[in-house]
Amino acid sequence: MLELDNLHVRYTPTKKLLSPAAKPVKALNGVSFSLGPGQTMGLVGESGSGKSTLAKAILKLTDVHSGAINFEGQDVTQLNRKDSLSFRKNVQGVLQDPYSSLNPLHDVGVIVGDPITRHLGIKRRDTRNQRVRELLTLVGLSADFLERKPHQLSGGQRQRVSIARALAVEPKLLIADEATSALDVSIQSQIINLLKKIQQEKQLALLFIAHDLEVVKHIATDVGVMYLGYLVELGKTETLYSEPTHPYTKMLLASIPVPNPKQQEKRKALRQSFINAEPPSPSNLPMGCPFANRCPVAMDICKKEMPDPTVTANGFSRCHLHTSGPKLDGETVVDFIKKQAHT
Ligand SMILES: Nc1ncnc2c1ncn2[C@@H]1O[C@H](COP(=O)(O)OP(=O)(O)O)[C@@H](O)[C@H]1O
Ligand code: SF4
Ligand SMILES: [Mg+2]
Structure with a gap:
């Protein structure tokens, strides 16, 4: 459904x-992946x-x-008006x-209803409101919300309205960029469960x-890991x-806190084995691997050449350990890094 091929974005x-x-900011550097119906790809990275640049590029909010x-075989950077x-x-x-993404002057009925008229051509008020009520139910809000304005809603309710608005036009692909990050933990998990349920029901x-x-x-x-505009692991x-x-x-992963104190100590030790250095500037990227100045197992080649994505048993990785690095002989990179950190 969605295929990114060697995508570069610069500001x-x-x-x-x-x-x-001033030099351009290299925000995306050769990102490639694909996503099919019913699949959820998570994207992480500092x-x-x-x-966000990746989300904006796909949503046509920034130039490529x-x-x-x-998207479905058509290059979205080249669409004519009708296809757009x-x-x-x-x-x-x-x-x-x-x-900021909901118009403060409009009530929920208009916010969710407008795209229904614009994209689905439904103009009759009662039909449109019926559809809005169904969408509100889907995201766990009662029909009373139809006449409320954004300032009368909590953060979680606003995010539900945003989701209802996005789903109003029956999209095939939904991009959620930090959609739950501003919410407290219990609301966050409610929204995640909601997205999961809708996604499975609608094969989004x-x-x-x-x-x-x-x-x-x-x-x-599936998960993609981003570092300085590169997709480094998938x-x-x-x-x-x-x-x-x-x-x-x-x-x-070593930065995620765990409740078990022994495990937490291990994670802390692993975290400390990484070099405490600032990442390079995206407008002045090094010639080699951009992680080299923080990587405890960096080799000479890492400072000279950016590794290509190399197929792993699980997907791909952009790291010389998988190309010209030391042979791992079946040992996992995790164990390899731990060992290096202790020698
Ligand atoms: N409009 C912009 N103009 C210039 N630089 C930008 C702009 N938007 C983002 N950037 C820069 O592009 C890089 C990637 O930013 P962003 O896509 O927002 O990353 P993330 O969402 O992972 O935090 C950062 O260095 C950021 O400062
Ligand atoms: S070992 Fe991998 S991650 Fe570390 S510097 Fe080399 S290429 Fe980069
Ligand atoms: Mg962002």
Whole structure:
């Protein structure tokens, strides 16, 4: 359904008079993956890794520098007006901030109803309101909400309205970018369960972006890990969490707190084996692997060449340990890193 092929996105700063032109920010660097109906791909990575840029590129909210985004076989960067309209119906986004994404002057009936008129051509007020009521029920809100304005809703209720609005036009792909990050834990899990249920019922493809790995684990069938605009690892969720192949994924996983104190100590030790350094700037990326200055097992080649994605048993990994690195002889990267950290 969705296929990204070697996608690059750059932000070019506007040139200020009399000052030298600033370098472009390389926000996405050759991202490729595909997503099918009923599949949920989680996307994780520290802040600034390009997750929102990826969402915006797919939603046509930012320009693509090179590469392709194919939706049902059509390159979305090249759509004519008519196809653009149908693309906007099929691909919907729910973004982080439900406060700014809902028009404060409109009531919920209009917020959820407008896209129904625009994309499905339903103009009759009673038919449209009936549909809005059904959608509100689907997201766990009663029909009383029809006449409420955004300021009369809690954060969780606003996010439910955003989801209802996105689902109103029966999209095939839903992109949720940090859609639950601003909410407290119990509301967050309610929304996740809701998304999961709707996604399964409607066979929606879901791209679920969050910096919280625990949240992603609960919803995603597949997970992609982003670092400085690169997709560095991709694989099935369970295996990616239990046997990560990329050192950066391992570092992210070691940062998740666990209730067991012994396990927590182990994680802390592993976390400390990574070099405490600032990531490079996305407008001045190194020639080699961008994680090299934080990676405890970096080799000479890592500073010279960016590794290509290499197929692993679970998906792919962009790390020299899988290409010209030391032979692992069946040993997992996790164990390898631990051993290196203790020698
Ligand atoms: N409109 C913009 N102009 C310039 N740089 C931007 C813009 N939006 C994002 N960036 C930069 O692009 C990189 C990726 O950002 P983003 O996609 O928001 O990452 P994430 O969502 O993972 O935090 C960051 O370095 C960020 O500062
Ligand atoms: S390519 Fe090298 S520096 Fe980059 S993550 Fe792999 S081992 Fe570490
Ligand atoms: Mg973001």
